[in-house]
Amino acid sequence: MFYSNSLLSRKSPLGQIWIAAMMQGSINRKKAALIDIRDICARILEPELPLALRLSGILMGGAVIVYSKKVTFLLEDAKAFMAKINAALVVKRDDKTLPREKGQARLVSIL
Numbered sequence: 382m383f384y385s386n387s388l389l390s391r392k393s394p395l396g397q398i399w400i401a402a403m404m405q406g407s408i409n410r411k412k413a414a415l416i417d418i419r420d421i422c423a424r425i426l427e428p429e430l431p432l433a434l435r436l437s438g439i440l441m442g443g444a445v446i447v448y449s450k451k452v453t454f455l456l457e458d459a460k461a462f463m464a465k466i467n468a469a470l471v472v473k474r475d476d477k478t479l480p481r482e483k484g485q486a487r488l489v490s491i492l
Contacts, residue, residue: 402443413451
């Protein structure tokens with residue numbers, strides 16, 4: 382075995398990446414927010430202990446899955462924010478406004 386058991390424990394950051402790689406992305410928003418992708422990639426590329434090539438490949442795949450989930454969460458948040466902005470900027474027409482094709486009111490309707 383080319384790694385220690387504490388390296389891939391559930392509580393460690395690499396353990397979360399391992400779980401994401403093995404479970405094909407079953408990671409929630411809260412867990413994804415706690416994972417620092419830069420730090421994980423640095424740990425995989427320059428490990429404290431030597432890692433097997435297969436293990437480092439699996440961990441890099443897990444990092445890609447977590448990054449993809451983070452981008453998906455960001456896109457969902459941006460779409461929800463844009464929907465709220467568009468809903469706030471909708472102009473409601475009432476009966477007192479003129480239609481767009483008519484620039485002026487008739488004199489009879491004013492008097």
